[in-house]
Amino acid sequence: MSNQEFIDELDAMIAERRKMTSPLYQTILGGKATQRLLQGFAIHRWPIKNLWVRHLLGVAHRLEDHRMRVLFVENAFEEETGRLSDSRRHVESFADFARSVGVTREELENTPFLPETQELHDNNLRLCNSDLHFTAGAAGVLLLMEGQPPIVNAAGESMLKVMRDEYLLPDWGYDFFVHHASSDASEAAVSELEDEHSAAVRTILREFCTTPELRDLARTSLAHSIELRHRHFDALMRDYYDPSEPVFRYQGEQ
Numbered sequence: 001m002s003n004q005e006f007i008d009e010l011d012a013m014i015a016e017r018r019k020m021t022s023p024l025y026q027t028i029l030g031g032k033a034t035q036r037l038l039q040g041f042a043i044h045r046w047p048i049k050n051l052w053v054r055h056l057l058g059v060a061h062r063l064e065d066h067r068m069r070v071l072f073v074e075n076a077f078e079e080e081t082g083r084l085s086d087s088r089r090h091v092e093s094f095a096d097f098a099r100s101v102g103v104t105r106e107e108l109e110n111t112p113f114l115p116e117t118q119e120l121h122d123n124n125l126r127l128c129n130s131d132l133h134f135t136a137g138a139a140g141v142l143l144l145m146e147g148q149p150p151i152v153n154a155a156g157e158s159m160l161k162v163m164r165d166e167y168l169l170p171d172w173g174y175d176f177f178v179h180h181a182s183s184d185a186s187e188a189a190v191s192e193l194e195d196e197h198s199a200a201v202r203t204i205l206r207e208f209c210t211t212p213e214l215r216d217l218a219r220t221s222l223a224h225s226i227e228l229r230h231r232h233f234d235a236l237m238r239d240y241y242d243p244s245e246p247v248f249r250y251q252g253e254q
Contacts, residue, residue, distance in 0.1 A: 003206045003210065004206065006206075006209070006215055007202050007206055010205070010218065011143075013223065013226065014143065014147055014148065014226070015149055017226050018149050019148055019151050019233075020149075021230075022233040023234070023237050024234070024237050025151060025233070026153075027237070027241065028162070029162050030153055030154075031153075031167075031247065032243070033241075033248055034240075034241065034243075034246065035101060035102060036240050036242070036245060037237075037240045037241045038101040039101050039102055040240030040241075041236055041240070042094070042098035042101055042108065043107060044111075044113070044232070044235075044236055046091075046095070046108050047113065047117060048120060048121060048232075049090075051125065052079060052091070052145070053076045055127075055137060055141050056075055057073075058137060059072060059137050059204075060072035060076070062134040063134065065207075068203065071200040071203075079091075087178075087179065090176065090179065093176040093179075096173060096175060097163075097173055100173025100174075100250060100253075101167075101169075114236075114239065117235070119232070120225075120228045120229060123224065123225060123228050124137075127141050128141050133214055134204075135204070135205055135208055135209040135214055135217070136218060138201050138209070138218075139221055139222045140218070140224065140225040141225060142201045143198060143205065143222070144229070147198040147202070156186070159177050160174060163177050167250055168249050168250040168251075169250050170250065173250065
């Protein structure tokens with residue numbers, strides 16, 4: 001198997017169980033989400049997103065290749081400051097989304113994890129910040145999170161468009177999705193920014209994940225992460241969604 005064929009295999013694994021195969025994303029992108037579901041989504045996706053820079057740097061600091069390391073440091077710099085995209089710290093824009101659906105900062109930061117959230121949180125930390133080879137984290141966390149196909153509904157509309165036009169969020173409430181879920185069905189990646197970042201991940205996997213042992217570790221790490229991620233998504237539907245509740249529409253801050 002060539003290096004590119006191996007990357008194609010990982011991409012196929014991600015595409016097969018992409019976010020839109022989850023009832024959670026189908027409900028949200030279908031314009032059917034209640035306020036309680038969007039609040040649960042914000043609260044329990046926050047701890048996963050809040051660790052993102054630690055995962056980037058956990059992989060980057062073990063890269064001896066300066067050329068590759070710089071790409072991950074640039075990614076981390078953008079995530080922590082927003083300066084390269086003339087925005088702001090990305091998790092702060094996600095916190096703004098949470099506020100727009102009625103979640104306070106205290107709730108965002110102090111709500112106890114669901115067991116499925118804890119499992120995914122701990123898995124991602126282990127893959128990127130332990131003595132495992134760095135390509136395990138690159139495949140099982142970085143590629144999975146930034147190498148998604150576009151998150152679009154049956155009409156080909158992006159998550160950004162749905163948040164803006166269906167749930168009527170203000171610009172400050174949907175800004176996170178401008179950078180992380182803006183592509184429609186005509187695009188190959190979930191957003192321009194994440195396409196650029198995932199290209200760097202594919203490069204280090206292509207160059208450094210070359211032995212049968214490392215490839216097996218990358219495959220199993222990715223498969224386990226995908227399974228935990230979908231359990232996490234399903235738990236949000238289980239604990240936060242009741243279709244008898246009204247669909248959410250932003251009506252100003254309460």
